[in-house]
Amino acid sequence: MEGSEASLGKVVCHFTMSLDGFVAGPGHDMSWLAGVTVPPGLIDRYVASTGAIVAGRRGWQEVIGTHRPYGGKWSGPVFVLTHHPVNGHVEDGVTYVDDLRSALAQARAAAGAKNVEIFSPGIGKQALELGLLDEFDLHVAPVLLGDGVRLYEAPGATPVALRHSDGSRSVVDLRLVPAP
Numbered sequence: 001m002e003g004s005e006a007s008l009g010k011v012v013c014h015f016t017m018s019l020d021g022f023v024a025g026p027g028h029d030m031s032w033l034a035g036v037t038v039p040p041g042l043i044d045r046y047v048a049s050t051g052a053i054v055a056g057r058r059g060w061q062e063v064i065g066t067h068r069p070y071g072g073k074w075s076g077p078v079f080v081l082t083h084h085p086v087n088g089h090v091e092d093g094v095t096y097v098d099d100l101r102s103a104l105a106q107a108r109a110a111a112g113a114k115n116v117e118i119f120s121p122g123i124g125k126q127a128l129e130l131g132l133l134d135e136f137d138l139h140v141a142p143v144l145l146g147d148g149v150r151l152y153e154a155p156g157a158t159p160v161a162l163r164h165s166d167g168s169r170s171v172v173d174l175r176l177v178p179a180p
Helices: 042-049 057-064 100-111 121-129
Strands: 011-018 022-024 050-056 078-081 094-097 115-118 135-141
Touching: 011 100, 011 121, 042 050, 050 057, 050 100, 050 121, 057 078, 078 100, 094 100, 100 115, 100 121, 115 121
Parallel strands: 011 115, 011 135, 050 078, 050 115, 078 094
Antiparallel strands: 011 022
8 A cells, every 4th residue: 555544535434315324215216316416516526636446345345336326427447346257258447356445455445545435335234233334424315215225224233323424423413395
């Protein structure tokens, strides 16, 4: 790995999620994002700050691989975590890895001073448990899905305390009304 740890970007679990905590609908469906807008410049900020992406195999095959990250504006190395051998076509810039620590180490080396974005809630959970996750970067969409892929699923686990980047643990205030 080049440079010191201080010169490396963060490992970030990055998602837009529904108000009820889902990052995808059933079957990894992302159609619920249609019509949801983002603040001006947000996509460009992520294109500029993302050096590599770590994704799960199913999410990569079903969503990310066909809908390139950040509206197709981002290109860079993608590390797909999988325990299944790769058969058939392998895309340029995509590396299949069977170990999370190895995937994150390779992604960090490839990303340099930029961030490694985790696009899998399961991988984000594992990275958090291993002490390898620096932050959650979340965007809450004004929608209730009721079912799908949760950001964090750990029935019976001890709650994980989080804080804002400024160190506070204050509540985030959202006021939403049903759309017509």
